[in-house]
Amino acid sequence: MKIGIAGGGAFGTALGVALALDGNPVYLWARDADRVAQMQETRKNPKLPGVTLPLNMSFSAALEPLLACDTILIAIPAQTLPAFLTAHADALDGKTLVACCKGIDLKRMTGPASTIRDLVPGAQAAMLTGPSFAADIARGLPTALTLACADDDLGAILQTALSTTNIRLYRTTDTIGAELGGALKNVMAIASGVAIGAKLGESARAALITRGFPEMQRLALALGAQSDTLAGLSGFGDLVLTCTSEQSRNYRYGLALGSGSGFDQTTTVEGAATARAVRQLAHELDIDMPICTVVADLTEGKTDVSTALNTLLSRPLKEE
Ligand SMILES: NC(=O)C1=CN([C@@H]2O[C@H](COP(=O)(O)OP(=O)(O)OC[C@H]3O[C@@H](n4cnc5c(N)ncnc54)[C@H](OP(=O)(O)O)[C@@H]3O)[C@@H](O)[C@H]2O)C=CC1
């Protein structure tokens, strides 16, 4: 299998490193020609400090080498995925496209695999998602992820091809569950960061994670996901990782919101747009999504931390 990666950020590069170190030649496309030249020459990516890029990884800002691959991992932010797919829809037709991004597209209200199916119907769509920080993958630390593909035969081929010595892939046909688990956990990570940033304590964070999980399940099940998928790596697994680690950008963004400190707005924080998408979906589907709604309002400055807290604490008491 000839593997290409679209996206020269932390995650695309880290996946490329892992696959290349396992003996696969990897072709990485990034839109920034200067970044590409830098990676080619220095064998470094500033987004992955301390990591050396293997020699069997090659880089290009031209799309041709990427399009010569039959399987393309797409590791660009979820809100940029539709424009990328639309711009190259003809060339991507017939390819296997593995979305590695986590989010719900604000315009279409779809997760990455569904967006691929909608915009490049002639491609085969899959998702690679689950608990894994790019830095951990690039350093060769062990991770276990979910490979989701509606076509189980293709899923099995991808599972084998994309597993490496240190990345263990579990397979599912439930792409909806996989894409929603990865998207929704980012919103919960922001909420957890806010709790810690506002010095509400670790008990409050545990409450948020625990109540956040059924909230994730409510929306995912309403949209056709399977409960088991949400309880697996792509849902619960990633929820735990992202809500408890300062390596997470979503969590750090929440910390900044909670403590009132500054945050570099150029950082990729998928949970902010996803929270807004979820708030809209919850309204349309009449589903109770209190944590996501509060996070959407907070990120838009429509509420402040203490009002948000009161909103959550003053909800009617109910059974667990
Ligand atoms: N980092 C991590 O630990 C993990 C990330 N992910 C997911 O991977 C996805 C990418 O994140 P990550 O790599 O970390 O983010 P980064 O911010 O490190 O990199 C994002 C990359 O996407 C590129 N990009 C942005 N917009 C476009 C566009 N319109 N067309 C083409 N390329 C574009 C950027 O290019 P440029 O530099 O030119 O702006 C940059 O190379 C996210 O959905 C994230 O949730 C999943 C698991 C782990």
Ligand SMILES: O=C(CO)COP(=O)(O)O
């Ligand atoms: O998805 C991730 C870990 O699984 C990375 O999380 P952040 O995007 O919050 O850094």
